[in-house]
Amino acid sequence: MCGIIGCTGRDDAVDVVLEGLATLEYRGYDSAGMAIVSGTQAAPELRVVKRAGKLASLRHAVEGQSLPGRSGIGHTRWATHGAPTDRNSHPHVSGDGSLAVVHNGIIENHEALRAELQAAGVELASETDTELVAHLVAAERDILSAGDGAAPTTDGSRLAEALRRAVRRLEGQYALAVLDVGEPETIVAARYGAPLILGHDDGVSWLASDIAGLIAHTRDVEVLLDRQLAVLTPGGIAVSDLDGQESEGVRYKVDWDVDAAEKQGYPHFMLKEIYEQPQALTDTLLGRLGEDGTLALDEQRFADGELRRIDKVYVVACGTSYHAGMVGRYAIEHWARLGVEVEIASEFRYRDPILNPHTLVIAISQSGETTDTIAAAAHARDQRAPVLAVTNVVGSTLARQADGVLHTRAGPEIGVAATKTFLTQVVAADVLALFLAQERRTLLPEEIADAFARLEALGPLLEQVLAHDERIAELAHRLAGADYFMFIARHAGLPIALEGALKLKEISYLHAEGFPAGEMKHGPIALIDDGGPVIAIATRSHVRSKLLSNLAEVRARGAVVVALATEGDPEIAAAADHVIALPDVHELLAPILAVVPLQLLAYHVAVALDRDVDQPRNLAKTVTVE
Ligand code: AGP
Numbered sequence: 001m002c003g004i005i006g007c008t009g010r011d012d013a014v015d016v017v018l019e020g021l022a023t024l025e026y027r028g029y030d031s032a033g034m035a036i037v038s039g040t041q042a043a044p045e046l047r048v049v050k051r052a053g054k055l056a057s058l059r060h061a062v063e064g065q066s067l068p069g070r071s072g073i074g075h076t077r078w079a080t081h082g083a084p085t086d087r088n089s090h091p092h093v094s095g096d097g098s099l100a101v102v103h104n105g106i107i108e109n110h111e112a113l114r115a116e117l118q119a120a121g122v123e124l125a126s127e128t129d130t131e132l133v134a135h136l137v138a139a140e141r142d143i144l145s146a147g148d149g150a151a152p153t154t155d156g157s158r159l160a161e162a163l164r165r166a167v168r169r170l171e172g173q174y175a176l177a178v179l180d181v182g183e184p185e186t187i188v189a190a191r192y193g194a195p196l197i198l199g200h201d202d203g204v205s206w207l208a209s210d211i212a213g214l215i216a217h218t219r220d221v222e223v224l225l226d227r228q229l230a231v232l233t234p235g236g237i238a239v240s241d242l243d244g245q246e247s248e249g250v251r252y253k254v255d256w257d258v259d260a261a262e263k264q265g266y267p268h269f270m271l272k273e274i275y276e277q278p279q280a281l282t283d284t285l286l287g288r289l290g291e292d293g294t295l296a297l298d299e300q301r302f303a304d305g306e307l308r309r310i311d312k313v314y315v316v317a318c319g320t321s322y323h324a325g326m327v328g329r330y331a332i333e334h335w336a337r338l339g340v341e342v343e344i345a346s347e348f349r350y351r352d353p354i355l356n357p358h359t360l361v362i363a364i365s366q367s368g369e370t371t372d373t374i375a376a377a378a379h380a381r382d383q384r385a386p387v388l389a390v391t392n393v394v395g396s397t398l399a400r401q402a403d404g405v406l407h408t409r410a411g412p413e414i415g416v417a418a419t420k421t422f423l424t425q426v427v428a429a430d431v432l433a434l435f436l437a438q439e440r441r442t443l444l445p446e447e448i449a450d451a452f453a454r455l456e457a458l459g460p461l462l463e464q465v466l467a468h469d470e471r472i473a474e475l476a477h478r479l480a481g482a483d484y485f486m487f488i489a490r491h492a493g494l495p496i497a498l499e500g501a502l503k504l505k506e507i508s509y510l511h512a513e514g515f516p517a518g519e520m521k522h523g524p525i526a527l528i529d530d531g532g533p534v535i536a537i538a539t540r541s542h543v544r545s546k547l548l549s550n551l552a553e554v555r556a557r558g559a560v561v562v563a564l565a566t567e568g569d570p571e572i573a574a575a576a577d578h579v580i581a582l583p584d585v586h587e588l589l590a591p592i593l594a595v596v597p598l599q600l601l602a603y604h605v606a607v608a609l610d611r612d613v614d615q616p617r618n619l620a621k622t623v624t625v626e
Contacts, residue, residue: 001078001624002090002104003027004196005213006177006187008071009204009234016206017074018059023212023261025055026269026414027104028078028620031089032058035100036069037184044184046100050075050089054615070234071185073177075102078620081110082127091179092131094138095122099159099180101137103130104209105173105194106625113169129172136166137178145182157231159188164229164242167192173371173624175224177207187232189224194624195369195397196224198237198249205232210367210393210622212412216258222249223395250395261412268613270415270507274599277423278462281455281592283409284424288431289452293445295435297388299405306386306403307439310360313338314353314385316345316376317364318623320418320502321425324390325364326495327591328429334588335443335451336436345376346626355383362388362432366413366421367622368396375626377401390428392421406432415614416621417506419599422499426592430455454585458592461583465596468580472597475562475578476604479533480508486527486534487514487598488554490547493537496591500535500598507606507616517550530558535601536576537594540566541587551575564594 003024007016017034025032033050047067051057055076075090082088091100107113110129113136118124122135140162159180167174173193180186189196189207199206199218207230208214214221224230224239228247231238241247266272289295313332315325322344329340338360343353345363349372355361361380365373368391377387377398389402392410399405408424434451437443443451479485485504487497497514504512515524517536528534534554538547548571555561555575563576566584573579580597582590606613 001028001620001622003076003209003213004073004102004104004175004177004207005209006073006189006207006232007204008185008187008232011068011070013069013072014062014067017072018062019216020208020213021055021058021074021076023216024209025076026416026615026621027209028076029054029615030079030084031077031086032075033089033091034058034072034074035091035179036067036072037179037181038067038069044181046093046097046179046181048091048093048100050086050091052085052089071179071187073100073102073179073187080106080625081129088126088128090130092126092128092134094134096138098182099134099138099141099178101130101134102177103133104175104624107132107170107174108172109170133166133170133176136169137162140165141180141182157183157186157188159183159186160229160231160240161244163188163190164244168242175209185233189230189232191224191228192226193371198222198224198230198232200237203234205234205237207232211254212261212414215254215256215261219254219257220251221254222251224249250400252395256411261414268415268603270417270419270603270613273413273415273420274596274603275466276411277420277596278459280410280420280424281427281462282459284427285431285452285456286409289449293449295431295438295448297404297435298407299399301403302386307360307436309358310338310436311358313340313360313362314348314355314380315340315342315362315364316348316373318345318370318372320422320499321364321366321373323495323499323502324422324425324429325362326498327426327492328362328433330492331430331433331588332436335433336440337442338436338440345370346372349376349379355380355385357384357386359385360388361385362390363398363402364390364425364429365398366392366408366410366418366425368393368398369622369624371624371626374398374401388432390425390432392424416616416619417503417602423592423595427455430589454589458585458589461585461593462596464583465593468597469600472580472600473604476601477608480605480608482531482533483511484527484532485510485512486524486532487512488517488520488534488550489514489537490517490543491541492588492591493539493541493594496537496594496598499595500602503599503602504605506619507602507613508609508611509617510605517547520550520553525554525557528554528557528559532559533562534559535562535598536564538563538565538572539582539587539590539594540569540584541590548572548575564597
């Protein structure tokens, strides 16, 4: 939700900022803007260019302008306060135009700050909360310049001290980067509750909201932590805390390279990411089962025996990750014999659930930065419940705050609609179920090894499912004229029906809903009219015969039925208008195969309708606001 970028030490700072924004555009695309310190050494000047709309509008505005400069900051916006207009685009500047700020997050006490600044005679140029920060920092800087006797800070930057003082006044979440003509080659950044990654190499320092923004320059990164500030200069990066004391973020080496974040010949990132799923599944499982036959987590900070004493599990997540948690529930209940509740994080965090040290809370988030999921995990920890994170981002906020972590190894996902991160979350949830079964001794080691081998065997089967792509594309073109899609399923297929509907509505903007097939006759069947598509997950399971009856019921009322069925199932074939045959696998693992045709269906419907597949309207990849 908003991407910020910064670079100091390169003569072509404007190009570096633009390229960085291109890699971060998936975080928000309502507007884009940049500030560069230009002019001469003796008379530096701050140049700001910003435009509503996608990055292409900013590029167009920058073209033909001469913007030489060695330091710059940029922003790509998902609008919260104020409509997506030029005026509300970031960066925002101080009254005298000498200082610029970009921001990801929400300042919650903006009304009080706005009133205070206006009472002091400050004229505001936008409706945003961010502009207030620009005025606050500039005011603190001016007080410091006038000399208030404050002791020098370890980083020696007046701008850093001004930002430090300003952020003490802020309530809410922020990742901020500030540029000031008074310190032309310095960028100062601060973070609380929104991600910020730093990198330095060979006389250049960078900052970005996520790794995608830095990976073209360096794989050695430092994650800035909450309540830390960073001073970036060409010579290096100094991290300090809010008291000005030297500090350190979390350093690590990124294990993917720049190619992973390119389209590599595919028309869209989403299609590339769908096709990467067999490899992503293999990577997520790689090395998990040790030579001694035991499963281990990636990070484990649980107390001895803590997991063995667990008697209840909550899964908290949002959107697609919530659906992955729903799939995981079936596996945890079946293999680890634990009761599982799956909850939307934004609801869980404001409930009063019964939690204690014997309740395990599993937080699932591909980004590891979703505000509601982080808050739900914190809510659990406050009640001394241990938290286990499933995330695709090493070093993310969620991963750092959890007692244990299982990483999905999907690689970077740029398409806003989650595909390979979902599939690997489901795989990870299955691994977790087996891990809990091992800890609780509800399965024998050979049963765990057998289930794990079945998971590993899904890689080649996923390739077989992808081979249906062309047929699904034809079907999608035929169905794209429908204005309402229903997805139905039972048991472990149900979360896949919900996910299929979410995927379709996200990128095609068509109305789609998923239902438990058994619920149809309690209301939703009234929606069926002649020719309306009903997509059914009807693979082999102990509830398949029940689903067969549900197919007959909707077909009798005129629905066009598309069934995902197990290969060689003549009954389902007879009950459907179109069948997509999937390899025969264990019913708890079938969701991993079944989601792929639904991702492809959503993709091809969106292409047929000429939608912006990778950057659908109103959405952003990482939701760092409530
Ligand atoms: C998925 O297609 C969505 N864009 C969205 O629902 C997403 O899954 C949700 O915002 C949760 O994100 P997270 O996994 O990064 O926490």
